[in-house]
Amino acid sequence: MPPRWSFLRRWEGLLLILLIVIVAYNALNTPGYLTVNNWVNLFQLSIEKIIVALIMTFIIINAEIDLSVASVMGLSACLTGFLYAGGAPMAGALAAGLLAGIIAGLFNSFWISAVGLPSLVVTLSGLIMYRGLAYVLLEDRSIGNFPAWFNQLGQQPLLGPFPLAMLIFFVLLLFAIIILHYSGFGRYIYVIGNSKDVARYAGVRVQRTKMLLFVASSTIAALAGLLYAARLGAVRGDMATGFELDIITMVLLGGVSIFGGSGSLWGVLLSVLIILNLRNGMGLANLSGHVQTGVIGVLLILSVLAPNLFASFRASWSRRRARSQESNNA
Amino acid sequence: MRKTNIVILSMLLIFSMLLAACAPAVAPAPAAPAADATEPAATEPAAAEATGEGVPMVLMPKFLGILVFDQAYQGALEAHKELGNPAELQFLGPTPENSVAGQIEILTNATTQGVKAIMISNNAGDQIAPAAKAAREAGMTVVTWDSPIPSAEGEQVFVAQVDFNETGKVMADMARNILGEDGGKFAVLSASPDAANQNAWIAALQETLKDPAYANLELLDIVYGNDQSEDSYNQALALVDKYPDMELIMAPTTVGIAAAAKAMQDEGLCDQVKVSGLGLPAEMVEFTLNGCAPQFALWSFVDLGYLSYYVAYKLATGELQGVEGETFEAGRMGTYTIEKDPTRDAGLRVLMGPFTVYDASNVEAASK
Numbered sequence: 001m002p003p004r005w006s007f008l009r010r011w012e013g014l015l016l017i018l019l020i021v022i023v024a025y026n027a028l029n030t031p032g033y034l035t036v037n038n039w040v041n042l043f044q045l046s047i048e049k050i051i052v053a054l055i056m057t058f059i060i061i062n063a064e065i066d067l068s069v070a071s072v073m074g075l076s077a078c079l080t081g082f083l084y085a086g087g088a089p090m091a092g093a094l095a096a097g098l099l100a101g102i103i104a105g106l107f108n109s110f111w112i113s114a115v116g117l118p119s120l121v122v123t124l125s126g127l128i129m130y131r132g133l134a135y136v137l138l139e140d141r142s143i144g145n146f147p148a149w150f151n152q153l154g155q156q157p158l159l160g161p162f163p164l165a166m167l168i169f170f171v172l173l174l175f176a177i178i179i180l181h182y183s184g185f186g187r188y189i190y191v192i193g194n195s196k197d198v199a200r201y202a203g204v205r206v207q208r209t210k211m212l213l214f215v216a217s218s219t220i221a222a223l224a225g226l227l228y229a230a231r232l233g234a235v236r237g238d239m240a241t242g243f244e245l246d247i248i249t250m251v252l253l254g255g256v257s258i259f260g261g262s263g264s265l266w267g268v269l270l271s272v273l274i275i276l277n278l279r280n281g282m283g284l285a286n287l288s289g290h291v292q293t294g295v296i297g298v299l300l301i302l303s304v305l306a307p308n309l310f311a312s313f314r315a316s317w318s319r320r321r322a323r324s325q326e327s328n329n330a
Numbered sequence: 331m332r333k334t335n336i337v338i339l340s341m342l343l344i345f346s347m348l349l350a351a352c353a354p355a356v357a358p359a360p361a362a363p364a365a366d367a368t369e370p371a372a373t374e375p376a377a378a379e380a381t382g383e384g385v386p387m388v389l390m391p392k393f394l395g396i397l398v399f400d401q402a403y404q405g406a407l408e409a410h411k412e413l414g415n416p417a418e419l420q421f422l423g424p425t426p427e428n429s430v431a432g433q434i435e436i437l438t439n440a441t442t443q444g445v446k447a448i449m450i451s452n453n454a455g456d457q458i459a460p461a462a463k464a465a466r467e468a469g470m471t472v473v474t475w476d477s478p479i480p481s482a483e484g485e486q487v488f489v490a491q492v493d494f495n496e497t498g499k500v501m502a503d504m505a506r507n508i509l510g511e512d513g514g515k516f517a518v519l520s521a522s523p524d525a526a527n528q529n530a531w532i533a534a535l536q537e538t539l540k541d542p543a544y545a546n547l548e549l550l551d552i553v554y555g556n557d558q559s560e561d562s563y564n565q566a567l568a569l570v571d572k573y574p575d576m577e578l579i580m581a582p583t584t585v586g587i588a589a590a591a592k593a594m595q596d597e598g599l600c601d602q603v604k605v606s607g608l609g610l611p612a613e614m615v616e617f618t619l620n621g622c623a624p625q626f627a628l629w630s631f632v633d634l635g636y637l638s639y640y641v642a643y644k645l646a647t648g649e650l651q652g653v654e655g656e657t658f659e660a661g662r663m664g665t666y667t668i669e670k671d672p673t674r675d676a677g678l679r680v681l682m683g684p685f686t687v688y689d690a691s692n693v694e695a696a697s698k
Contacts, residue, residue, distance in 0.1 A: 032442045041442060045435050142455040144481060155460045232434070234456035242427055283439040288394060289425040289432050 011255035011306070015270035022274060026281035033284060036161050042280040044231065047165040048073065048224040049243055050272045053250040054169075054176045055220045057268045058213055060251050061180070063193040063260025064119040066217045068108060068126030070243035071134070073225030076101050078134040080226060081143035081235035090147050094226055101222020104130055105215035113210040127244065135237040144234030154230025165227040172220070177265050185209070193260030249296065250275055253303045274299075384417030385446045385646045389635065390436055392453035392477065394423040397610065398584075398631040399451065402475070405635030406449070412661055413643055417446075430454040437461045440470065447471035447646040449489075449638045452479050459483040471646040475638040476631075482677025486645055486652040487668060489638040490679045491629040494527070497608075498534025500685045501580055502544050504606045504625045509577055513546025516578035517569050519586045519607075521557040530673075531582045531608075550576055555586050562589035570594075570603060581607035587626060591617035611688055611696035618693045627685045637663055637682050654678060 026033045043050070052069050059066050080097035084090055104126065111122040158164045180186040192199040192206055200206050229235045254271035256263025275296060282292045389406045391399030403421045410419040422440075424432020433454050438461050440448050448465065452458055452474050462472050462484025471486060478488035505516055518535070520528045532552060539547055550573050555562025566579055566589065579594075581587035587609040594600050600622040609626040617623040640660040644650040650658055656668045663682075671679035688696060 032444065035442070038442045041438050045431075045438060142457070142480065144456040144459070151460065155464070231460065232454075232457035233460045236430075236455055236457065238430070239457075279435075280439070283435060284443055286420055286422060289423065289428060290394065293425060293428075 011303075012264065012267045012270060014306070015253075015255070015267060015274060019270055019274050019277065022277050022281065026277060026284075030281055030284045033281065038280070038284075040157070040161050040163070040166070042276050043166050043169070044163060046246075046276055046279075047163075047169060047231075048228045048240070049247050050250065050276075051165070051169050051172060051224045051227070052217075052221050052243070053247045053268060053272060054172055054265070055213075055217045056247050056251050057176070057254070057256055057263065057265055058180060058189060059119075059217055060248075060256050060258065061193045061260055061263050062189050062210065062213055063196070064112070064210065064213070065123065065248070066108070066119065066214065067123040067244050068104065068130055069217060069221040069224075069247060070240045071127045071130035072101055072104050072218045072221040073228060073240040073243065074134040074237065075104065075130040076222035076225040077229040077235045077239050078137045078143075078237060080229060081146075082137040084146065085143045090150055094150075097226050098219065098222050101218045101220075101225070102215060104222070105218030108218060109211040109214035112214060113207040119214075131237075131241070134239070138235065138237045140237070142234050142236045146230075146233060150230050151233045154227060155233065163231075165231065168223075168227070173265070173269065180265055189213075190261060193262075195261075249300050253300055255303070258304075271303075384415050385643060386417040386420075386444065387415070387639070387642060387646070388420045388422055388436070388440050388445050388448045389638070390433060390448060390450045391421075391423040392451045393426040393429045393432070395426065397612065399423070401631040402451075402635030402638070405630075405632035405637075406639040407635075408632070409636045409639035409643070409661060413640075415643065419639075420445075430457060434458055434461045437465055441465045441468045445470060447473070447642040449642050450474045450479075450485075451476035453477065455479075456481050456483070471642055473638060473642040473645065475634055478671070478674065478677060478679070480674065482671070482674055485677065487641055488671060488674075488677055488679040489634065489641055490671070490673075490681050491634050492683050492685060493681055494530045494673060495534045495537075496683065496685065497531040497582070498536070498538040500627050500687070501531070501535045501582065501607065502538040502541075502547065504627060504687065505547055505578055505580060506544065508604050508606055508624055509547065513544075513548070514577040515548045515550050515573065515575055516580055517550045517573060517576055518552040519562060519565055519569070519579050519581040519583075519590055520552060520554050521583040521586060523554050528582050535580075535582075555581075555583075555589060557583055557585045559585060559589045562586045563593045566590035566593040566605075567597065570597075570599060576603060578604045578606060581605065581609075584608060584610050584613065584628075587623065588613045588617075591623045595620065595622050609688075611693050614688070615693050615697040618688065618690055625687060625689045627687045629682065629684075630686055633663060634682055636661070637666070637680065641666075641680055652678065 032038055056066065056069065076097035079100050080093045083093040083096055108122055108126055111117045112119045153164045156163065159167060180189065188199065188204045188209055191202065191204055192209060196206055225240060228240060250272050251268055252258060253275065254263065254268030256268065278295065279292055282295065389403055391402065406419060422436050424436065430453065433450070437448060437450070437458065441464060448470060450472065456479065459479055459481055462479060465472055466484055472484055473487050473489060474485050475489040476491060479485040506513070509516070518532055520532060536549065538544060539549060551569065553565045553569060555565045562585060569576060569579060579590045581590050587605060587607040591605040591614065594603050594605055595617060600620065605617065605623040606626050608628050609623070610628065614623055614626055618626070637660050644658055645652050650656055652668065654668060654670055657665060660666055666680050668678050668680055671677040
């Protein structure tokens with residue numbers, strides 16, 4: 001293979017080919033797929049998840065996990081709704097919702113980076129606790145009737161055909177790529193993900209990096225929760241329940257190792273596009289939700305299997321070559 | 331080097347097979363309307379001519395895998411054939427764990443697909459309202475059934491199964507029938523303490539009991555089984571221990587009534603304590619025939635799907651405008667009127683009603 005095409009051998013190359021196949025298939029078979037409206041819808045229906053997937057990429061590359069993101073989304077949206085219904089001005093209520101995200105992030109990162117507990121355990125407790133708080137605030141109520149400007153931001157295009165949330169996603173994506181792939185801080189994240197001890201001996205501030213990441217994760221989750229509230233025009237205690245699994249699926253399918261240390265935002269971006277287009281195509285083809293979940297599950301299994309298959313194929317091939325050389329020598 | 335290429339190729343092959351697996355399901359979608367366009371159009375030329383290509387419609391349940399929603403689809407299909415709509419009727423629902431986001435996604439995709447009318451059993455509260463409004467702006471007819479959009483925004487008409495006040499009277503009447511003229515003591519086994527519809531029905535029951543005609547019925551207690559079979563089973567047995575003179579358990583939930591009847595049957599208590607409430611014939615048939623639950627009630631979900639289809643179809647074809655006071659014919663079910671919905675601040679409804687009361691004489695037929 002000429003070097004220009006060598007990226008095709010990487011995971012991202014496979015994802016790119018898969019994406020092209022899916023887009024081409026949808027375009028040929030599904031009327032209404034190739035319209036600006038549908039493409040905006042396709043992003044908008046999952047926009048909050050893919051915003052959080054960006055920061056989740058950082059966390060997983062850093063060999064950690066944040067299971068509490070969806071609950072933080074729910075909590076910030078519910079707190080905002082609760083305060084607004086109680087008579088607070090909308091801007092203040094939104095600020096409080098964001099602040100709740102920052103506090104949740106500080107709380108998570110205290111236990112993870114200062115005390116040294118595993119992030120799986122800490123954020124699992126967070127998942128339960130923040131969701132519980134959201135239910136305490138709203139019980140079984142649904143709060144709506146937000147100011148028109150708020151609903152407008154969530155539901156109407158802001159610039160050209162793009163609503164606010166989509167613009168935020170693209171800006172965050174740009175920042176994330178620069179930070180992760182073109183900055184020293186980004187290198188530290190990979191180094192820590194490969195080996196915490198090596199990083200510490202090399203003088204990387206492991207604790208501070210982790211703290212920053214978990215605060216950023218909860219803050220962005222809170223922002224996503226508020227965008228979700230604006231898009232739906234009403235909040236409820238069960239908002240965004242279960243989103244954390246979809247978000248982690250996007251990141252893992254993007255080729256980010258669950259053990260940390262490897263992966264890229266390019267891969268995650270491709271996997272996001274694959275999942276959105278696949279879901280959209282299946283939805284427009286009227287496949288049931290169960291089939292959609294199944295197909296994405298198979299994709300995820302393949303994404304875990306494929307790198308291992310590569311490795312074992314390569315290993316057995318080089319063994320065989322070594323053996324044949326031995327027999328030749330004999 | 332060549333080996334790696336083979337691995338890549340095989341991965342691609344797997345992916346393309348995956349896509350191919352979706353293919354058969356994809357193909358019929360655009361093809362089907364054309365395929366059966368000719369035949370039904372001949373039987374009902376008026377409807378087909380008025381709408382040209384027919385009215386593509388979607389019936390959306392709260393989520394998939396629930397018997398009563400499948401029954402509603404049967405009813406809608408029946409109306410679909412009767413009206414000779416040459417376009418397709420789709421039954422699309424989200425998975426239970428993805429109900430809210432899934433309902434919004436299906437509604438949004440329906441707008442892209444050019445669906446002309448959608449019937450929603452709303453499980454997303456007011457959160458579905460923006461998507462419903464967007465669908466309305468795109469020219470789609472939006473009707474809710476079984477469960478409305480609370481604010482009524484984006485919704486044209488709600489097809490209500492029964493009047494909530496009537497539920498109370500039906501339950502009180504069944505209690506009187508089972509306990510006899512001299513009356514007796516009974517308890518209510520409900521779903522969760524937060525379930526809005528159950529609470530409204532129990533309140534209506536308590537209101538009905540104030541009527542002197544029901545003076546000899548005494549409500550001992552209200553307990554909650556959270557719509558979990560095991561919880562409800564244990565709560566029913568606890569009631570028996572707590573109130574030795576209790577003669578009836580009234581459960582306004584299909585889960586609770588079946589669990590309570592099972593508990594009484596397992597413990598051999600059916601002679602002393604009867605069970606009644608709102609139940610599904612298919613789940614209750616054995617208990618009704620062996621006397622543990624001699625009477626229970628429910629509305630017909632087949633009829634609800636049938637009526638919803640008529641309402642949505644007539645709105646989509648312009649036969650109905652969706653304003654208060656309009657009257658229309660709904661096939662075998664007769665005449666209905668669009669009225670203001672008294673249970674919400676805003677919104678219009680078509681009230682289906684009435685309850686069907688099931689006993690040993692009709693439960694077997696309904697359970698099939």
